[in-house]
Amino acid sequence: xxxxxxxxxxxxxxxxxxxxxxxxxxxxxxxxxxxxxxxxxxxxxxxxxxxxxxxxxxx
Numbered sequence: 001x002x003x004x005x006x007x008x009x010x011x012x013x014x015x016x017x018x019x020x021x022x023x024x025x026x027x028x029x030x031x032x033x034x035x036x037x038x039x040x041x042x043x044x045x046x047x048x049x050x051x052x053x054x055x056x057x058x059x
Contacts (some may be wrong), residue, residue: 001015004032011051013041016051024055032057 004026008020024034037055042049 003014004037004057004059005054007052007054009048009050010048011048013049013051016053020053020055024057027057030059 008016010016035056040052042050
């Protein structure tokens, strides 16, 4: 069994979400299956936020 963690990191939540969605969909088309995920928003200096999305897949 193979495992893969895909992540997207961006200061814009919509861009991070779109980037991850596109990559996950490409893997699903190749036969991978979703097994879990997590998202984190980190507040950094000057009020900026970094958005991190991770998705675990297996095949």
